[in-house]
Amino acid sequence: MFNKLEAAGQNSDIDVEEFIKFYLALANRNLNHLGRHSENVQIISDAIAENYGIKPPERQILKYGSLFHDIGKMSLPSEILNAGRALTSVEFEIIKTHTMFGWNTLDFFHSLPTEIKALAMTHHHRNGHGYPKQFIHKIDIDALLVDILTVSDSFAAIMEPRVYKRPLNEAQALAVINDPDNDKNAGLNRGVLEVLKHLVDNKKISLNSFF
Numbered sequence: 001m002f003n004k005l006e007a008a009g010q011n012s013d014i015d016v017e018e019f020i021k022f023y024l025a026l027a028n029r030n031l032n033h034l035g036r037h038s039e040n041v042q043i044i045s046d047a048i049a050e051n052y053g054i055k056p057p058e059r060q061i062l063k064y065g066s067l068f069h070d071i072g073k074m075s076l077p078s079e080i081l082n083a084g085r086a087l088t089s090v091e092f093e094i095i096k097t098h099t100m101f102g103w104n105t106l107d108f109f110h111s112l113p114t115e116i117k118a119l120a121m122t123h124h125h126r127n128g129h130g131y132p133k134q135f136i137h138k139i140d141i142d143a144l145l146v147d148i149l150t151v152s153d154s155f156a157a158i159m160e161p162r163v164y165k166r167p168l169n170e171a172q173a174l175a176v177i178n179d180p181d182n183d184k185n186a187g188l189n190r191g192v193l194e195v196l197k198h199l200v201d202n203k204k205i206s207l208n209s210f211f
């Protein structure tokens with residue numbers, strides 16, 4: 001499966017790792033440290049995947065799915081992404097479209113495995129508790145990979161500083177993501193959360209600093 005991605009790099013003279021560096025730098029410069037967020041999500045999701053014993057082809061899918069999961073934000077107005085205030089309900093509806101734009105953007109990379117596009121489309125789905133409610137494309141992806149990416153994305157976002165919130169340390173972020181009274185945690189995979197807690201407790205995750 002991943003061979004398709006490698007083959008794409010070789011046949012079209014695109015070095016995939018170079019392309020990723022280019023994307024992450026662009027995302028950092030234009031989109032409020034989105035590149036560093038994406039790298040953090042990749043670090044967390046890979047540590048969880050390793051703990052589950054997920055095999056290399058799926059781990060590669062998860063790696064690239066994690067790095068590109070928010071690429072659809074590049075299609076959204078920077079005035080909304082960098083608003084520096086709470087968003088209106090209409091603006092939040094626009095933010096939700098980054099999942100669909102993620103699929104559409106990655107679709108330009110014709111040889112990219114469909115699973116990577118599916119991860120961009122589903123990373124806020126939260127087993128029906130999030131968005132989008134329906135998919136316009138056929139989604140064929142291992143649900144565990146989606147759940148790992150969703151938990152990793154949420155955990156990274158909770159830890160990272162935002163214009164409207166202070167950063168949290170790992171223990172504080174674990175408490176937030178495991179809070180049963182927090183509606184934002186609906187649909188998160190409990191097993192994946194337990195693996196995350198095990199990794200944090202044993203200091204197996206070390207993220208990029210935002211400072």
Ligand SMILES: [Fe+2]
Pocket residue numbers: 069070098123124
């Ligand atoms: Fe996202």
Ligand SMILES: [Fe+2]
Pocket residue numbers: 037041069070153
């Ligand atoms: Fe994200």
